[in-house]
Amino acid sequence: MGKTARTARTARNATTARLAPPAWLTAGLRPQPTPVPWAAVLRAAVALAAPLAVGMATGHTAYGALVSMGALSGVIGDTADAYRMRVFNIAVPQLFGALGVTLGTLVYGEGWAAVAALTLVALVSGMISSIGAVASVSGLLLLLNAVVGAGLPLPEPWWKAPLLLVLGGVVVLVLTLLGWPFRGGQPERAAVAGTYRAIAELLEAAGSEAYDEKRQAVTASLNQSYDLVLARRARQHGRAPTLVRLLSQLNAVIPILEAAPAAHFAARRFHRPLAPAIPAAVRALADAVEAATPRKHAPPLDLPEARRPTEKAVDAAVRHAATVVHQAESRPHNVDDRLGRPAALRVRVRRAARGVLLSGASWRYGLRLALCIGLAQALVSLIAVPRSYWVALTVTFVMKPDFGSVFSRAVLRALGTAGGLLIAAPVLAAVPRGWWDVPVMMVLAALIPAFSAKGYAFQTAAITPVILLLSDLLNRQGFHLVLPRLYDSLIGCGIALVAGYLLWPESWHTRVADRLADAVADTASYVHLAFVEVDRGDTAARHRARRKLYRDMSAVRSEFQRALTEPPPAGDLAAAWWPLAIAVERIVDATTAARIRVDHGAPAPDPAEVAAVERQLRELADGLRSSDVLEEVRADLGGDEDGALEPLRQEVRAARAIATPGARE
Structure with a gap:
């Protein structure tokens, strides 16, 4: 009897495994185990709800909704850690967004001229997205706002809508910079200290199966730290002693990182693991970096005697790092920034222009995006589709190569939109119009940064009800917005899958x-x-x-x-x-x-x-x-x-x- 039950259970498990969706399809539906960014949650709630309150108080609800739309773009783009980088990440895309909505407003109601204009904007947007992270978000906002401007009757004259959208970005920027006087330099210190701690974990994993995973974590942490500390060139570091010190401390981990593989191979080959005192000493250095309390003399290190070449390498590296971390001179040595320094601005501009104009990949992606936007706009011009601009908006979000697979993003976008509509439907149906929209917006806006860290489908589910509530403030259609939003999203996902994925063999063949x-x-x-x-x-x-x-x-x-x-x-x-x-x-x-x-x-x-x-x-x-x-x-x-x-x-x-x-x- 027991054997029969086990056989039946095995058969059921096999059937379930065959019926279950493949892992590549469901990977994006598993939430990432990330903590809730409470500061970003509070900032998003205030940035999106405050403009609505001001608009209602002054009798210009539509203006308040447009400012909140601009704030939404700023909230989504605020992904950096260092304050000076956040200024750049928020401000530059907002300027491109203002340009996009201006271009869209100029062709509003122009029929096929609008189709041609948006197709050209899509080509430019796609090509500049290959430059880097900020350029990618800028290209995204350029196209998104152009689509909104061409699809919605925005306030006259033409300059009012871009001004209101930029004002929303300014609101986010001001709220972001409120903490700079109190936390200036803290993100950089935390990043460098995190690199020290990651290396301590790497040393602990020497000789074990976990070493490869820990090494990848060290690489990611080191990349992030150099990106934060070296966001400006060395001539600016000379005017910022704090950055000079952090760069010196970051460079000091390189010898430890180079000694770690030697320790790993020695532990694996000769069964000689590192003494626990060594990772503990590196963690103590991490605490000192984060506390930013240099001493006149480095405290003595209680490390075991080094006899073999590998042990000598690790010992020398840790002692050197301790000297650098605790030194009190205002201008420490070891500030060579060539390990991660960005090129001069003119060099980066020249490289970016060459990469955009001469890169085959840049042209191919720009053409793919232009084809999809052109088809979307042509379709809604020939067929009466309510809220037609949502089709092109969906295509824009899905067709982002640096955001992941187009295929999986299309599927996740559809599922995320459906989940977001389940939240939006009762809100639009039950919440009375007026001042109740302000606390509701606070709650919905707070979900965006909390859900965005969990994955793309969750971010879409959080953004969808916010967009619908803002659209309702502009159009007053209430619950009737829900089904058109679903239809348009599915049409946009279908266009992206066919014209942006299946028709381009390079998109479904990996390199x-x-x-x-x-x-x-x-x-x-x-x-x-x-x-x-x-x-x-x-x-x-x-x-x-x-x-x-x-x-x-x-x-x-x-x-x-x-x-x-x-x-x-x-x-x-x-x-x-x-x-x-x-x-x-x-x-x-x-x-x-x-x-x-x-x-x-x-x-x-x-x-x-x-x-x-x-x-x-x-x-x-x-x-x-x-x-x-x-x-x-x-x-x-x-x-x-x-x-x-x-x-x-x-x-x-x-x-x-x-x-x-x-x-x-």
């Missing part, structure tokens, strides 16, 4: 193999740099090359995460190549570990060993680019099995084994 090939080739160059060029005296070049490699691999990992949400075959192919991406990161770690061991007393490898490893990596990169099958996994790369390069050779063998067809089947 992860090409990205991996570039990473492998860069890794080969790093091996050469670590053991050949480093002897010529430019150690900083090796540091910069390693930082660039890890940053590039972080971008590759993000590309993998996007590709994994694509339907087959793209998602399946990305899953098959994922182990090789991990293997490449391990090769970089093994190279760094070998260099550190040599720097602290281990015998240097023979140049022939280095050349053999470099040759194997370049063969692997060439095979990935040409899609040729690697002839074999060479078991013998030569060299001393007890030498510094042996862990590196093992990782290269593993990578080549993964790259063979049999390992991916």
Whole structure:
């Protein structure tokens, strides 16, 4: 009887597994385990509700609704941590949004001229989105507000609507900057301290299976810290001693980060884990960084005696970091910002212009977005669709390449809109018009930052009732807005799926193999740099090359995460190549570990060993680019099995084994 029950239960589980939706489709429906940003929640509630209250009090409810719309854009775009970056992230997109609504207002009611104008705006919006994060949000607002201006009768004269929308952004900006006098520099300090803590966790994980995951967390934390601290160039750092000190403290973690792979391979190969006192000392440094209390002399460190090359490397790195963290000089040393410094403004502008005008990817995405917007506008011009501008708005939100897979975003957009309508329907049906809209807006607006951190579908569900309430204030249609919103969203998602996804084979074929090939080739160059060029005296070049490699691999990992949400075959192919991406990161770690061991007393490898490893990596990169099958996994790369390069050779063998067809089947 028991066996029969187990068999029946197994059959039911198998049937359930077959009927369950695939993982790539449901991945976006799982909420991310992120804390609620209470400051952002309060800021959103005030920024969107206060303009409504002022508008009602002055008898200009429509004006208040437009200011709240501008505030909504500012709330969505306020994603930075450092205050000076938040100014840039909020202000610049608002200017593009003002330009967009002006262009839209000028072609309102112009029929096919409006279709042509919005298609051209979509082309420009799509092309500039490839420049960077701020440009992407700016391009988004440019197109969104152009669609709104072309689809809604906004207040006259033409300059009034853009002025009101920008005023909403100013409200968010003012509320954001209220904390600057009290918390100036705190986000940067918290980020640098977080990097120290992430490295402490990495050291604790040395020799364990958790090491790869902790290393990825360190890479993400280090990228964020450099982005915050180096948001301005070095000539500005010279006028800001706090940033100089933070940069010095951040650079001081690099030797610890370079020693960590050596500790990991030593713990895995020789079963010599690090003493718990070492991660504890790094955590103490993190607390000192966050407290911003430098001392005249660094407190003594209670670290175990270092005897072996790896132990000496870790000990020297931690002691150096302690000296830098606790030093009291106003101008500390070690402020080289070339590990993450942004280029000069004129250089970035030149690169951006070249990337937009000469990049095939930029043109292809711009054309895809223009095609979808053109079809959406043409459709609503030929067929009477209530609230027709919502169709193009949906297309705009879905067709964002840097926000994830177009396919999954279309599905999540439809589901999120349906969820948002379930919230909006009782609000529009039961809440009386008038002053009750203000407290309701406070509650709905507070949900936006709280839900946005959970995922795209949750963000859509939070934004939808806010948009509907603002639309009702402008149109007074109440509950009758609900079904048109659902229809228009489904039409927009359908256009994006067909014209923006299925008609473009590159959108459903992943390029992860090409990205991996570039990473492998860069890794080969790093091996050469670590053991050949480093002897010529430019150690900083090796540091910069390693930082660039890890940053590039972080971008590759993000590309993998996007590709994994694509339907087959793209998602399946990305899953098959994922182990090789991990293997490449391990090769970089093994190279760094070998260099550190040599720097602290281990015998240097023979140049022939280095050349053999470099040759194997370049063969692997060439095979990935040409899609040729690697002839074999060479078991013998030569060299001393007890030498510094042996862990590196093992990782290269593993990578080549993964790259063979049999390992991916």
